[in-house]
Amino acid sequence: MTDSAVLLRGAGLRSTAPRRAVLEALLTRPHSTVTDLSQAVDGQLSNQTIYNALDDLANSGLVRRIEPAGSATRYETRVGDNHHHLVCRSCGAVADVDCEIAEAPCLVPGAHPGFARVDEAEVVFWGICNDCAMTQSRQA
Missing domain, CATH: 1.10.10.10 (Winged helix-like DNA-binding domain superfamily/Winged helix DNA-binding domain)
Structure with missing residues (x-):
């Protein structure tokens, strides 16, 4: 440790x-x-x-x-890399998602008037985790 x-x-x-x-x-x-x-x-x-x-x-x-929208602020020690998050819409579980481009920022805006540069993008993916999907299928 x-x-x-x-x-x-x-x-x-x-x-x-x-x-x-x-x-x-x-x-x-x-x-x-x-x-x-x-x-x-x-x-x-x-x-x-x-x-x-x-x-x-x-x-x-x-x-x-x-700070995923509609969710409590969360904290993590994975810093200094270029990763994003996947949040379950049902239970709020959060998982790390590596950036597919692997270079910051993953998304580059077409134009950014008034800004000298863009160095980071905060991307949050939303879905349903496996546990919630199984629970929902059992209830259906």
């Missing part, structure tokens, strides 16, 4: 207990919400403490914040 204290210090952050706890939870639970993280740390940290740690981790580049 990755040493969270080393990761924190490498990102220029102090290695505090809340930051370590949140980072360690995210390393084993990608795409977590604040509620997920609170459960992962057995309620030992307040939601505000978790939010503060997540802000620090995101601002340092250790964590990526994703």
Whole structure:
């Protein structure tokens, strides 16, 4: 397992207990919400403490914040690559999807007046996960 204290210090952050706890939870639970993280740390940290740690981790580049429309904000430690997300319309499960073009940004707008360059595209695919599809077929 990755040493969270080393990761924190490498990102220029102090290695505090809340930051370590949140980072360690995210390393084993990608795409977590604040509620997920609170459960992962057995309620030992307040939601505000978790939010503060997540802000620090995101601002340092250790964590990526994703905000699928109509879904709670989620956090992941897969950063620095060019990937997107697939979200289940039924249960909200999130999965990583590698970029087919493999070069950022995956989508290049035809024109972007007022912008010097475009360096990132946030792509969210929507569908139904296998578990929900099986449940729906059993109910039909």
